Every structure is written in structure tokens, then in C-alpha cells.
Amino acid sequence: MSPDPGRAFTVEPWVVREPNLDLAALGQAESVFALSNGHIGLRGNLDEGEPHDTPGTYLNSFYEKRPLPYAEGGYGYPESGQTIINVTNGKLIRLLVEDEPLDLRYGRVHRHERVLDLQAGTLTREVEWESPAGRVVRLRTERLVSLTQRAIAAIRYEVEVLAGPIDPGSALLVVQSELVANEALPARDDDDPRVEAAMTDPLVAEQHRHGETSATLVHQTRASGLRVAAAMDHEVHGPDGLQISSEATPDIARTTIISRLEPGRRLTVVKYLAYGWSSRRSLSAVHDQVRAALAAARYTGWSGLVDEQRAYLDDFWLTADIEIDGDAELQQAVRVAIFHVLQAGARAERRAIGAKGLTGPGYDGHTFWDTETFCLQLLSHVAPEAAADALRWRQSILPLAKERAEQLGLKGAAFPWRTIRGHECSGYWPAGTAAFHINADIADAVRRHVAATGDIEFEKEVGLELLVETARLWRSLGHHDSAGEFRIDGVTGPDEYTAIVDNNVYTNLMAQLNLRVAADTAARHSRAAAKLGVDAEEMASWRDAATSMRIPYDESLGVHPQSEGFTDHQVWDFENTKPDMYPLLLNVPYFDLYRKQVSKQADLVLAMQLRPDAFTPDQVERNFAYYEAITVRDSSLSACTQAVMAARCGHLDLAFDYLAESALVDLNDLAGNSDHGVHIASMAGTWIAVVQGFGGMQCDSTGLRFAPRLPPALSRISFGLRWQGRQLRIEVTPDGTQYQLVSGPPMRLTHHGEALALAEDPVLRVNPDPQRVDPVEQPFGRAPRARHPGG
């Protein structure tokens, strides 16, 4: 049960177990052990608060403004940014043992184990600690952020006095359960632009109240004017004579429980926590809201919350689970990944899903294209309501996106590259404003969601408007050249090591689809489209631009240049780039990255994943090999895409290596920055790599297609999907692929191009023999870790 060297966690199918506390890896564990329902996020901080890497309690979309400074300003540069802030910390429970505070840096730790249970949705901890004075206590705590009661988190805290080196006798214990606002945060002094901005004392106290076992703190942010209320209440069980009292000051509320405990006896505290915030509601409304949520949670009780949580997850895993036979570490990692994506989106409910979910302060808590291009691929198929809500959030910020488009001299909507509440927060326009592809990414998420769910009402009420306004953007952003081709100049594609280019193939292909789908959807909902001002001429102009879309192609190399002229650029000197130069963005200037052939992440390769119709098989093969050789994966948004395309091209071992890199990014801290929060999109990419890579799944409005290929290292993969009201499970073994309709009406699908009718009975089909492929190469030193060195 002890982890491999270099790993913090043991390998087990359904739990993440940290058998010992490693203070050096505290930040990573805080992120991996973060609990969230998409509305509340609690980092896996120790109950007693310290030691910590980064204390973190987050509420989705609760942010503070900060000025965005420029050495040289420019028109249209956003003046202020949004930073997620650490709100009132309610997970703090301190323990004094005979006047000595439990602090793992002092005394002796006999045992320290934490377990994240992916089926229970809880984080448990067991500690045996000997105080410097020699008293030994055992602590058992369990924590959850409720997936069923959105405003609620709860902690069960149990302490027991053990026999220790000195005569135990009874011990006087003091438990202090707190709400603390404006916690001191560690200073961040490195220059990594991916690190968040620090905020000091962002909360201004508005109200503090307490009862006998409960308390409430209400605060407001200084600049963004948001109001947050945090409330706690307690149930305490212990020996007679225990005393409970509470107090509150503007920034701290405290319930103190004092008990003299004989060895073997236990003191149990259940702490209910409720959070609420609003930009508009009054102090008393927000206050009452959290008190009501708290009352409902107490009514449900600890075991009720635990039961609800498990029932919710049982239902979720029924479809979402992926089984992998033949690699226990990957089995675990895939489940952790799916779990964290669920946590990020489950109850976001028309708020953004951030790049780190609510697991840490990285990227200032911002949402990027990650949500639509990576997370929603998964959520539309396993938690479609969460996916729909994420797109409804995009619809809700359309007024801001239209304003931004106007400011940029464009029509339609220009969604922000990075934001919390919908305002553009990017302070570097070549990699922000210019990355217009995010608009096509949103449109494509709409298209895929409608295909996956068949939800015509959603298409009409939500999807149509998003498609229309993004199509308008593209139509105004591009222009026809004298040869009649429709060009999109001066934009930035997914690869952040190339910027401000003409005719980025990814962007143009995604814009083309955006324009086409917008026209088709408007035609299907012509009355709703007319209300948005769409007429036949406008639809025709979209179709025309799509038809004339320029897709550059390098005839001499037989590959698509990522963008106009890309393949004429100098290839990066990989041989003379030392390993410690990566990630390159921290060690070489953008100017040099931009002008050379080096890709931070899949760009043209992602285009091939998302627009398979736009490439011939030969092109796919040549393009894949070409871009493999120049892609350094300095972004965690790359391995999963390379996994999918490697699998489609028949490089099954390579695909498997990429899948592992994608899946293990946080469990093994591969990017070295898991302490800032987990990589939600890479986690979603893990699902994509399995389902679209090895499952070969592709889908659109015409149906669902599979082309399963099992990598040599595995003996079985099983995954589930929702499809237009059905539940499916697909099992891939060396013998073939079995398709099973778990629920829902009969349907058709294809297996390696063969049409199948699927009803009650499972259908089994053999998989074709793997094709022979020429090996591909990665840049010097940048091949993924070979998972089966002999393979």
C-alpha cells in the first residue's frame, strides 16, 4: 500500500490514498484532494489549517478586480482583470491537546493517511499524533462538498485519546472550529505568467453573528462589490461535561468545544458549512439564504449528506466510468480525472468552469477555451445538464461579448479569451484577443452538445443565438481576397508558440464549421433566427464564406502548414535546447518562438481531431508525423489530442504513452505546477483520449461512429456514453468490441464503418488488425515517457 518512489499516492482502483504526509508535496496534495461541486471548492488543506501550501476556499465566479498594468498601453486593452479569491475559510478545525496545538511540524506523527474516495465523494483523514509533551491522540475526519445540496459542505471530526508513552489518564481537549476571512496567503514571487495574482485582505467585513453552536460572517469585496456569506453550525457528541460556546468578530467566528476525554473515548463534531454570494442581493437576503441552506443540511444530517453523495455518484459512474484492464495506475488516474471534471462542472449552474476548476488559484481562476474544447466533450456525454449549463453561461455573457466585438470593430460576439464573469481579462493581446478561435470552439461545443443530446429545445433557446453571433463574428473578421478565397488574417490559433498569423488552419476550419452550422441551424429554426435578425441573405453569406474558406497547403512537403507560411519558417534547434529550457516560454522570448517551427501544443493536429472530414487519410498521416516532430507539449492541452490522433493513425503504443501523460498530469505532478490547482482540461482530455482515441468514437448530427483499437498493453477497455437519451456501454477486448444499450430506445451506429443496429441485446464485432505504420519522432528529449519500455 505504499506508493512508487516519486509518487505521493498508492495505486488503487477507486481511491487516492496518501499513506504519509509529505510536506514538500503539500501543494500538489491540496489540489488533488480538493473537493468541489462546481459551486464551492475546498482545497485539501489540513483541518488545522497549517502547515499549508496555499489555503483555498473558492466560490464559483466570486472574484476581485485588479488593475492590469501596461508598460505601453494600447486601444482596447482591458484595464482591469478578475482574480478568484480565497473566501472565508470554513474548513478550519483546530485542536488543542492539553494546551498544545496539534501541528504536524511539532511532536511526532505516528500515522497520517488521507483518502479521496471517488465513489463516496469524500476526503477522509486518519492521524495519530504525539504531542511534544507525549500525549497521543487519534483523529479521524471526513469532509464532503455536497453534490446534492449546492451551498453545503460538511466535516465530521472525531478525536480520541490513545495510550501513549506517558500515563495517559484523561486529557483536556479544546476543539476550535472556525470561519476565517482574509487569511494570509503565501507570497508568490516567481515570474511565471501562469501564476495567479496575489490579493491581500480582499474582503471587507459587513456583519458577524453567532449563536450557541453557530456563526455567520458576511463580507464584501472592495472593488468588484460582491457579497459573500459563510455560516457554520455544529453537532457535538462526547462525554458528559463538554462545553460549547461560540463567538464572532468581523473576520473570525469561532465555536469552541472543551472536553476532558478518557483514553478510548471519543469526541465527535459534525460541522455544517453553508456559502452564498451575490452581486445584487441585500445583506439580509444573502445572510438568510445561507442560514436556510444550513438548516436544510442539519435536517439532512451527516449520514444523510453522505448517502445522498454516494447515490449521486453511483448514478454518475454508471455511465461515466471507464474500466481499463492491464494498467492499474492508469485505471486509477482515469477515474480521478473524470471525478475532477465532474467536480468542476457538476453544480456550476450557469457559471464558468475554470481551467483549474475550484481546486486552486492558478490562472487567476479564469475560464478559457478549455471548457468547450475539452471539458464539454466529456460532460455532454456523461453529465449533459452540466454541459448545457456551461453553454447557458456563455449565452448569459453574450451582451458583454457583443460589446467587446463592437469595441474591436467587429460584428456579432467576441468571447473573452480569459475571464471569470465575462469581461476580457487578457493582458497580452497576441495570445488573448487575437485567439478568436475560442468563438468557434464555443459554437462547436453547441453543435456537439445538440448532437449528443438531441435537445432541440436547447438548440433553439441557447444554441441558435450562440451560433448566430459567432458566425457574425467570423463573417466580419474574415474577408475575400481577389482570388475569391475567404481569409482570416492576423489571428492566433491554439498553439501559443505562434501568434498573429494569417489563415491558421485550425481557426479557419473551425470557423468554416461554425458558419455552416449556424446557417443550417438558423434554417431549422427560421422564426427564432428571424428574431435575431437573421435573414436568407445573411445565411447565404455565411455559407459562401464557409465554402470559400482558405485552407493553406504546402504542396512540396505534402502537409498543411499550421498557418500561412509556417512551413517556410526555421525549425527550432531542438538538438541544442537543453531539458531545463522547457517550458520554453519561461526561457526564450516570444519573438523567437513565434517565428520558428515549434508548437507548444497540438494545433493542426487538433484540427484533424475535430474536423476529420477536412483531411484525407494520407494527409492525416503526413501531418501527424510532421507536427509530432515539432510539438514540445509545453502545454498540458496537447498530450490528449496527440493520443487521439496517434491512435487514429495506428501508433497505438504512442497513443498509450500520451494517454498516460494526460491522465497522470496531477497525480504525478508532471507539469510541476499541480500546487496551483489540477489541470481540468487535461483530465477531460484523458476521457477524450480513451473514448475518441482507443474507442475511435466520432459523432455528429448524422450519428455515432466507433473504430476501436486496443493498445497492446491493455487487455480490455470499457467506457460509457449518453447518446440522445440513451445509455451505452462499449467494451473493447482483443476479441472485438461489444456494444450494449444500457437504457433507451434502439439505435444505429457504425463499427469501423460497418452499420449496426443496436437494441436490447449486446452486439459484438471483431476489430480489424492494426495497420503497419512508420514510426514518428518527437523533438529531441520531448518524447512522452514510454509506458512499456519493451513495448
Next chain:
Amino acid sequence: MSPDPGRAFTVEPWVVREPNLDLAALGQAESVFALSNGHIGLRGNLDEGEPHDTPGTYLNSFYEKRPLPYAEGGYGYPESGQTIINVTNGKLIRLLVEDEPLDLRYGRVHRHERVLDLQAGTLTREVEWESPAGRVVRLRTERLVSLTQRAIAAIRYEVEVLAGPIDPGSALLVVQSELVANEALPARDDDDPRVEAAMTDPLVAEQHRHGETSATLVHQTRASGLRVAAAMDHEVHGPDGLQISSEATPDIARTTIISRLEPGRRLTVVKYLAYGWSSRRSLSAVHDQVRAALAAARYTGWSGLVDEQRAYLDDFWLTADIEIDGDAELQQAVRVAIFHVLQAGARAERRAIGAKGLTGPGYDGHTFWDTETFCLQLLSHVAPEAAADALRWRQSILPLAKERAEQLGLKGAAFPWRTIRGHECSGYWPAGTAAFHINADIADAVRRHVAATGDIEFEKEVGLELLVETARLWRSLGHHDSAGEFRIDGVTGPDEYTAIVDNNVYTNLMAQLNLRVAADTAARHSRAAAKLGVDAEEMASWRDAATSMRIPYDESLGVHPQSEGFTDHQVWDFENTKPDMYPLLLNVPYFDLYRKQVSKQADLVLAMQLRPDAFTPDQVERNFAYYEAITVRDSSLSACTQAVMAARCGHLDLAFDYLAESALVDLNDLAGNSDHGVHIASMAGTWIAVVQGFGGMQCDSTGLRFAPRLPPALSRISFGLRWQGRQLRIEVTPDGTQYQLVSGPPMRLTHHGEALALAEDPVLRVNPDPQRVDPVEQPFGRAPRARHPGG
């Protein structure tokens, strides 16, 4: 003698006269009336200090550091910038008339005239002012910054009591002559990125001393650690009984002169000012230095300084003067322009020549490519020692430029885009770091300077190293593509409305010349080159890169695209761009400017001016017409280049209009920002427009060529040149062109291709008839003001 409506100044051949004080145009007048010798700069502030637009006393290269902030940082971004600061103000002389301070905002101004005399090099002022109490005084002041004594400025201040509305009798006058450090500066709150950063109290007092009639203040900057000493001394003449005393505090030194003056009697004060600064010398060394300079100035005396000044300028004008018959306003403007360029560079002596000279705080006092590409074209021909010194300054910052190249992963030297002391201070890399052409601009200034002066010693000691290190930069910045062409990708050319492009024609042509000239020069000085590590292989690699240099050409349009793909971009919608949208950079985002065909300034057209050998006459004609239609001249560095090329293409009226725009930029405040300082490069461009445009002058190591063309509006142009130790004067009239060797040995030159031998006797040749040309068009609303609407 009163100026045209909308003009602040009268039109006179050798002076700039401001017949009345216009408080609204105070800032413009402060810049135009600024006096400088290239080392000290005094803005044309009123003697009494207030009212003012911007008080300004500058020392070349005396700056303070300021942090450069970034919303999102990046590798290689400069962390701190340099800002020229307003040093100790020694030009302050206040007057109290019977206890009432002379302040033009109060009382009545009967007369206020200021005159900048371009032959005397002085600013004189005559004021008749009636105090609120009815006392009338006449003030006559004269100010100079010595072109012969570099550390010295001086002021002659004369005051007389006049008969006024009340019985005059005698009046008690108090003259306070001051040195003031850390003057309060007006707040700048607009968002224009071209405006300087404000600095509050940049100077820390180190020492203050005073004698009976003199005082010295020594200060240090906080961050840059520079030390400045300012000293003053006075000679006073007046009626008996006048009292003189001096005092000093850390930031203010004051000499007070009290005198009771009968009407008609005068009090005369001569104030000598000395400035010195150093980054290394001790307090006492800097202090003693200014006291010594002051002693020398007193020894020379006021009239001695005035005489020296005139003698210096007489000698200068002998070569530098341009005579224009037929347009009195232009005659004046051209002389003002030449005068200000001289002031900026005359005694800079191995310090930078800033974009505003020392006339204002605009652009933070930074030096750009303006110096080499514009100012030195003039200075190498009329003040060659100043040009040599400017290039010696570049050589002196080579260690920093080499360090910067290394940081950017390049070889050789990467000169800063903007700087004061040599460190890169650009906070926006697409228009800073990426504008590598500055390196070729410096190299070309070396080439031209050596051609103009024939100074082989300079070539060997200064030029060679600059050529070698810039050639090395280009060789490492570019690469050969698979077709064997040498490409320079991802850089920014002169046009700031297009950035980060491949194969900018201007950049590639200038780099090509840089590489060639470096190889040729290294071959001529092979031993010196060997000391720099240059061997035959390296020289061959430069020649090879130059020979293979890619110059994109658009066959279908028959024009050169400014950079790769430029002519495929959408043409800016000029018809729908309202006049108040200009300058575009303040009203539209860079992203939109960069991706469309709109040029802020001459780019390809400048390439044609500087590399006439690289274009056929047909290409020149087509290119000129093409870029005329998309160049909006939002930069003052454009009209002069367009003037030259319009003249060469036979558009003589248009060339004349551009010449006028270039010449009048500050006298008529055409850019609306003359208050921040005058546009030195545009002023130099005025000379270039006359000499290279209408004079048709071209020169290189093979000789001097002329192709004069007189615009219809003028009856005569005369200009002078130094050429390899000679002085020449060229006079162009409708009858032809007369070439005269004023001094120096016989020589050869060409007139419209015809070779001429020139010795003692003038040579006259007829000019060919003007060719017929098709008219060209400018963007809607952006044509230059037609100078002769009927013409």
C-alpha cells in the same frame, strides 16, 4: 508682422517671432523656443517660471529608472525603463515690482514678444507689463545655451521702470534668480502611449552651497544613481544702492537683488549657469567641474558668449543653409528645422540624440532609429563631427547590445529599440524588440557617414565594429529555406501598423546592405576585422546571406508587398473611417491594424528611398502609387520620405506638399503634440526632402549624384553639403542647376546621369523637362494639405 490666423509665429527668413503670448499655445512655444546644445536643453519657459505648460531643463542622458509593468509578463521583457527628468531649473528669474510678482496672468500685458534668432542662437523676450497696482515695467531678456562652452547657459535680464497710468516715481524691484530642483510637473492623464511617464521628486539633495552672488546645488537620482550639479553666478549692473545676497537650501538656491529704480533707469543682471553630471565621479569632482565651467563663462563674459555663439552658427549656416525662393513660410520652416537638428546633436558628444532632442519630455526622452535614419543623413553632410559622435555613442553601448542579443538567443548586437543609456526600454515587444531594422539603420548610417566624410580612420575604429556586430545579428536572425532563400521571419518593419511579419522588404534590403558592407569593410580592414574574430568564412557567409536574401514580390499586382502576404490582406476601410479616428492607434486595436493594409508611415517607400538600386523605375512608380493609397501618415516620420519618393517619381506638387507637412510639423503644431517637444526626425526629414527630393541627391562610396527637379511653386532652391573634406553649394533654378565647389579639391559628380568635373568654377547644367505622370491617390481624407490649391 502678425502671424496668419492659426499660426503662433510670424513668417520671417531668419527668426521665429511670437508677437503675442497665447497661453493656450504655451506648450508648443516652449518646445519651439527650446534652446539646446545637445548637452543641455532649456525649454522656452518664461523667465519667471509661471504660467507654464511643462517646465523643462534637461541634460543629455540624465535619466531616472522606472519599473515597466506587464499585465502578463514574458521572458526577456525589460523590467525597468529610463525616463529623462527635469533637472535643477536654473533659468528661473522672478521679479517683484513693489511687492507684486510679475505674472502675466495678472495685471495687464501691454506688449509681449519673443524671438528665436537662428543666426544668433538666442531667445530674446520683450515685455511691457502693468502690475495690478498700475506700475509699468519693461523687461528685456536674452537667453542662450552655448554651442561653444558645452556646460554653459546664460541669461541677460534687463528691467526698466516705465511711466504708467499712475505717477511713476521710483519703484522698488526685487529680482530673485534661482536654482530649483524637483519642480512640480503638470499631471499627464491621457492614455496616449506616446506621452512620457511623470516623475515626482526624482532628485535627492546632496549638497547646497552659496557665495555672495553664486550658488551650487548637487543632487542624485534615487534609482539610476546619477549625480547632477547646477551652479549659477551673477553680474549685476544698476543704480547705486542695489543690494545682492544669496542663500541655498537643499532644493532651492536663490540670489536676491534689490534695487530702487527711477523711471528710465535699468537694472541688468547677467546670470551664468553651469551644469555637470556623472554616474561615477565624486560629489566634489562634479561640484568643482561646474564651478570651473562657471568661472570660464564669467571670464568669457556675456558678450563673449554671444559672439562665440554667432561665429559658431555663421560657420554652420555657410554649409547648412537652404534657401528657398517662392515660399517664405517654407524658407523659415526649413531653417528652423535645420537649427533644431543642430541643437539636438551639436554637442551631444557620444551621448544619444533623442527623438525630441532636449526640447521636451515626449517619448520619455528616448532615442529610436530616428537618429540614424533621419538626423544623421543631415548631420553627416553639415555637421559631420556630431554625426560621428552619435555613432561613437552606438559603439559605446555595444556591450549592452551584445548582451541583449545573447538574451534573445542571437549573435552579434541587438541595439535597443528605445533607450537613453543603451538598455532596451521598450515595453511592447511587437513594436520594440521585433523592430530589428534599427540595427541595419545604424549600419547604414555608418556606411553613409564614411561615404560622406571619406573618414577611413572612423571606418576602422568605429564603423567596422558596428558593421560586424550588426551583420552577425542578421546572419543569426535569418535562415535559409529549403529553396535556398535567406529569410528573416517574425520581425517588425518601420510601419508600426504592421508587426511580426516575415520578410519585411525594408528590413531584408537594409539587412542585405548591412551584410554586404560589413563584408567589404572587413575586407578593407582585414587586420582590424581579425581582431573582432572575423574570418573569411564568416565574411563569405554574410555575402551568401545577402545574395540569397528573399525579397517578396506580388507578380499579379506588380508591386512589392511590404512583407510576406501583405497585399493579400484586406485594405483598410478608409471611406468609413472618420477624421477624428486618426491617429488610428488611439482608436482601433493593434490586432485590426496589423492584419489589414494600412500603413502608419512609409515602409516599402522608405526602402525605395534608401535602396534605389533594388528597384526598377517601373517598380518604383507602381510601388509608390500603391503605398500612397494606404499610408495614413499617423507618424511624423513619413511625409519627408513620401516627399523624396514623390519627387523622384515626378509628382513635384505632391512632393512639395509633403515637404511642407514635414517642415511645418512644429511651427504649425500639425501633430497636435508639439508641446511634448519638437519632432527632430521630421525636421531632419525636411532637409532630406529638399536635398534628396528636389535636389535628387544620392551618394555612396562610388560618389555623389544629383538629379534636381524644381517644383513649379518655387523659383529657386539652394543647398549646401560637405563631401569628403569639401564644401559644395548647389543652386537649382528653372534655368538649370549650378554646382559650386566652395572649398576643397576638385571632384566629380553626376547631374541626371551626366558625369561632371567640378573645380574652382561653377558648373551649370539644364534640368530635364519634368516627366508626365499619372496622378496618385491618398487614403480618403489623408491627402496632404495642398500648398498651392491652384497648382
